[in-house]
Amino acid sequence: MSLATVSTLPTTADRTADRPPLRVVPDGSEVRGFALYVGVDEEKARAAGIDLPALVEALRTLAGDLVPTAETYAAVALAPAGLGGRDVDIVRRALADRTPAAAQPTAAPRRRTGLTLDLGRKKLRIDGETAALTYREFELLQFLVLREGRTVTRAEIIEALWSDADHEVPNERTIDVHVRRLRAKLGDYGEVVRTVRGGGYRFDRHADVVIRYGEGPSPDRF
Template sequence: MSLATIERTPRTSFAPAIPAQVPARELSLAVPAARSIRTIVASAPTAPTEAPRLRAVPQGTEARGFVLYVGIDELTAAAAGTHLSAIVEQLKLLTKQLVPTAETHAAVALAPVGAGGRDVDVVRLALQDPSALAKHRQIEEPEEKAATGVTVDLSRKRVLVDDEPAALTHKEFQLLQFLILRESQTIARAQLIAALWSAEDDEAPNERTIDVHIRRLRSKLGAYEDVVRTVRGIGYRYDRHPDVSVRFASTPSPDFI
């Protein structure tokens, strides 16, 4: 599916051009047969304005909606006397006023604290905009070929160690992701059990279960096993690490609960 831009087609009039100061009157046009054709010339009629039309829509497709990327962080919004959720609600209300039957889906873009670049570019990249991703790959390609360390891709649910896929189980990835998203926080074993296991799970979890999963996770991280730290008597934590690159995903839409 591709995005389309909207342009307005300039109005076209097929009536002959008449100077504005010339009033409507009868004109006599000479013809070879020595007779004249009487033509009434009046002010040129105005063609009805055409509705905006879509441009660059591939054949066989149709426009079904649009995406508006907004680059605003919470501090900027607060400085303007508002917040992100209020802006989202106003945009949704405006859409409902214009088209009452329209459905909306909002997504908040998450990015590492201090990520460089323009806000709107960071948002497009975080929300997986195809053109932004393509541009990013072109920039990062030389570095990615010689990449070392750990790459945690939260959007694709995969981990690369020195550019090689790490065969993490679902629970091992969940543990790593849970700790990364709570960077610099010490997470107790009981909290990990409550967050990542449910009563329907076949495995009956306990603190020993957490230790086993963490040990297996570390073994698959190889030389970078220290990215998951043990806090004695409490649990585990993840601190920002120079050998770890995290690719963040967008949050679920707040439109649906």
């Protein structure tokens, strides 16, 4: 959030005009504040042209401009590197928020049937549903699966998956981004792709993961 954006926000009078008061607490209680969870990692903030400390300060400034007597407290949510899932849900869990998300429809829990990777058909199914992996994401997952249990360096991944001269060769930092996106799409099974500190990445099969290799030559063209 930039200060230019803050300056264009509607005034309190604009927001509250013709709006009936909202009572969301039981009788005998009073509202003393609120918690706003912001799901954004350092990389996403930098991509938007701001760092996290500056973003926190901008939000604090906004609160102070709207309510000069408001007090603020900021807490940083830490999570294991590469953990899949929505950023805001990870933040809530990290900060021990166990309350259900407000104003969101209650969805039926997904029946966990495991992760099935069909290398022959180039398909990945998660709990019975086809996962929307890009070509590069599937190739990355396949590359790791076919080297199950072995740590693969970022340099090996670059050499294998980006050997085509028609595409720009990424750096090792970019590989981390690709792995993060892959884990996010793996959802609850994101931990099958493990980070080996100082080494690279490794595929570790869980009991609820099925690999189908198909018939014919190895799908690993590398």
